[in-house]
Amino acid sequence: MPSYVALTYTRDVDWTAPEQAAEMAEYQEFGRDAEAVIRGGAALYPTQTATTVRVTGGKGGDIVIGDGPYAETKEALTGFYLLECDSLDEAIRHAAAIPAAWNGVVEVRPTVPTLM
Template sequence: MRYLILIYGNPASREVWRSLSVEQRAAGIAQYQAFNAELDASGERVASESLLDASTAKRVTPRGATVTTTDGPFAESKEHLAGFYLVDCDSMERAVEIGARIPEAQAGFVEVRPVRGDLAEFLA
């Protein structure tokens, strides 16, 4: 089954990252590279991406023939979506285990959500 692991951060955690030395950032990237290689070897990583800051996003609101866009961030929250992993694994327990091992989870939090199988399941 597929699970989407959403990685959340906040402006304070981004500032911590920016304050790190080049060597410390390289070590952080190396953690992700090793983690990705492990998930690739097990066949569990379907996709993963890091997202640019929420301030670069646009909310799209179509109403009839009119489409309105609003610059981000949009949510009245302290945390913003920073990236994601789409994994294909045997159980929610395994997806949670993977989510807990994401390096950035130590500074923020992750959310694990099952992916709906297909449209027929949604319509049922």
């Protein structure tokens, strides 16, 4: 069965903060409702906690790290779900039920199958 990643982009908030409790409850409700297709996922800490990594010169080159997000944006990558659905249409139906779709955007992409 195909897998899709649903990337959530919303305002950049700390989901662990008490003032986010009501919105987190909506995400938990989505998690219960879509439990049959969710294979993984997580909320992300704010972009200020991000570290960017580059390797100059290609494989084996110097590692260069930076603090914070790569770019300033109105909406930040704030979480993701891994969905196992029969089709892109089904994945889109589930993505539309993710609270991020109501005040931000959810990007849905098929994943490349891997052998494990």
